[in-house]
Amino acid sequence: MTVENPTAPSFVLVRPQMGENIGAAARAMLNFGLDHMRIVAPRDGWPNPAAVAMASGAGRVLDAAVISPDLPHAVADASFVFATTARDRDMTKPVYTPEAAMALAAQKIAAGERVSVLFGPERAGLENDDISRANAIVSVPVNPEFASLNLAQCVLLMGYEWMRQSTTQQGITHEMAGTDWAQNSEIEHLAKHYEERMEEAGFFFPEHKATSMKTNLRNMWSRLPLTRADVQMLHGTLRQMVRWKERG
Incomplete structure (x- = not known):
């Protein structure tokens, strides 16, 4: 869409x-x-x-x-x-x-x-x-x-x-160094990736605070002005950390 x-x-x-x-x-x-x-x-x-x-x-x-x-x-x-x-x-x-x-x-x-x-x-x-x-x-x-x-x-x-x-914003441009801003669907996927891995690691504890902790995490992602390259790097960082933990 x-x-x-x-x-x-x-x-x-x-x-x-x-x-x-x-x-x-x-x-x-x-x-x-x-x-x-x-x-x-x-x-x-x-x-x-x-x-x-x-x-x-x-x-x-x-x-x-x-x-x-x-x-x-x-x-x-x-x-x-x-x-x-x-x-x-x-x-x-x-x-x-x-x-x-x-x-x-x-x-x-x-x-x-x-x-x-x-x-x-x-x-x-x-x-x-x-x-x-x-x-x-x-x-x-x-x-x-x-x-x-x-x-x-x-x-x-x-x-x-x-x-x-x-009508007052004509001619304003921003240099993006060959990349684009991340779309909301990409931020959503990133948020779910981190939430799933952190759930596995037992981060959301105690249980009665889990919902508010997840909301705070989503708020953090939505505040960050992320490019598509940023999102790919953050996915890669988390995957590498998981691999390192599994090897250890």
Whole structure:
């Protein structure tokens, strides 16, 4: 699942609950020139007549939407992922305002990278496991006494900042020394490789802390700006350490 020569980020709706909100999100995206929508495990299935009715003129965004069974599949081709949230998270990740996040997205896309922005389900937003797969958090400054944003409102806000920021990033390039940034699928494979080997070594102890330890490890991988060459080296390093231990 790869978007050819993307000129804008993919907006990923994670487990959306109401078709009407998906349709409203499609309208908000098209208002600001965005048409790469991805939908993860929509609660009411797909296609959704309520989404089509609400899209009202933005049906082509829904027609081109990619439906994914889970989040890793939806962001597999991305090299940088933002997770939107209005709540404080106990995670060590860079936190951006919507303005700064979309300015960075424009820079990365101008340099040939693929960027995704995650939006959580309406009831409770993104789960910590979802956010652990993101490289950075987008924190929306809202009234702390009423922090809930409708899904389409959040999409509209990010879309507005994308259009405002993207036009200021013309001509920015980055020297990559003959390699490319690692895609999210490659980071996911690396994370699983280390998790499996460390599980075998008894690293995740005591058992009641194993889940949080694995989440912290995923957060570490997602914070690192890794190239494909970096990922290959880290795989090789771990394989050699295992071989050395087996020989010993």
